[in-house]
Amino acid sequence: MLETGSAARDLVSFVLPESGGLVETADPGRPYVLIDADGAVVEPVNAFFGELQACGRPASTIRSYGMDLLRWWRFLAGWGLAWDRVTRVDAACTRLGVNEWNWLAEGRWTDTAGQPTPGSLTTASVSDLAEVIADQIQTIIPDVVLTVGPDGLTGHPDHILIHRAAASAAASCDVPVFGSYLLPADIAQGRDLLGPILPGERVGSGRMTGRDEPSPATLAAPARAGEARRAALDEYANGLGTLALKKLVRVFPGRGDSLLLRAVLDAIGWQTERYTCLVT
Structure with a gap:
């Protein structure tokens, strides 16, 4: 199903037209x-x-x-x-295959890529964000809330802020929360893949280090889930999910955490997801 501001669309029976x-x-x-x-x-x-x-x-x-x-x-x-x-x-x-999505308080905060400017998400308070998220939880009534772990998965300040707000909101609404994370070994494997391809080059901001969790929950999804994740990442940046890593580094303009995360997923398997229980 696809939600684009109108009626939901059935993707199961959809046939791609051979037009153009x-x-x-x-x-x-x-x-x-x-x-x-x-x-x-x-x-x-x-x-x-x-x-x-x-x-x-x-x-x-x-x-x-x-x-x-x-x-x-x-x-x-x-x-x-x-x-x-x-x-x-x-x-x-x-x-x-997401049925529906929406912005939280659209227009209230601006994405400034972690720069703490007035009106940016980075300068928002945890309590203000938690209030908005709690309103959505009370409207949707989910069985579970998924967010990023305490380190924001990549260490990005906006991601860490969202983690804190989502955990706070879900706890106030009595909904279980799980946060996704990567192990330090996962990051190391990703860097091992990139090393021979980009010798001597620094990849990543340095904030993405992974974390060891005392009670991990590793999910091994079907192979098609990994394929879907690759395709979704391609929508963020063309080829970021599906191009071979050796080819990607020749055409992808950045050497930041996006490229490192791509290498990590190649290393641990695209269908692998790690979660830790934040609120029960």
């Missing part, structure tokens, strides 16, 4: 174009291809992006959705 296509041209300045069901060039994608060309990307790279965008465009066409009305969160949730 990625067309190879004879123009070296524009080697590929994406066309819609009516044969018209999809201009937003065409503009993106132009940016890739300007950055010196080869035609093979443009084709790779084009095939991914073609599938995405067909998906949107199948639901009658406009490309500029669907967010990365919509797309990632669709990949994960």
Whole structure:
């Protein structure tokens, strides 16, 4: 099911339409174009291809992006959705099979990537966040609340703040809470994978260290869950979930925690999740 501000959509019976296509041209300045069901060039994608060309990307790279965008465009066409009305969160949730999602107090706080500026999530108080989360819990009445562990999984200050607020809210509503975490050994395995690929390069902020838990609960989900997680991560950054790690480091612009987390998941298995009980 997919929720995009209208009625929920049934993904189980959905069939991806074979509409539009990625067309190879004879123009070296524009080697590929994406066309819609009516044969018209999809201009937003065409503009993106132009940016890739300007950055010196080869035609093979443009084709790779084009095939991914073609599938995405067909998906949107199948639901009658406009490309500029669907967010990365919509797309990632669709990949994960999430029925419904919503912002918490939309517009009240701004994501500033951990910078403590006025109105940012980073400067929000735990009590204010907990109040908003508690309202959602009382509306939804969940059986369990899942959040990140005390270290925010990656050590990011916003993630740690959300952990504290979610744990506080759920405790006040008498709902069990589990927090996800990684072991120090998991992080080490991820770095071991990256070492030979990026010798001498620093990857990660240094905040992502993992933690040992006295009562761990490791979940081994079906293989399809790992595939869904890869696809969802691709919606965050193209190829971050599905490109081979050696290829990814050549095209992915960052060397931060996103890349380290990707390597960790490769090492421990994408279907592996670790949780610790925070509130019972």
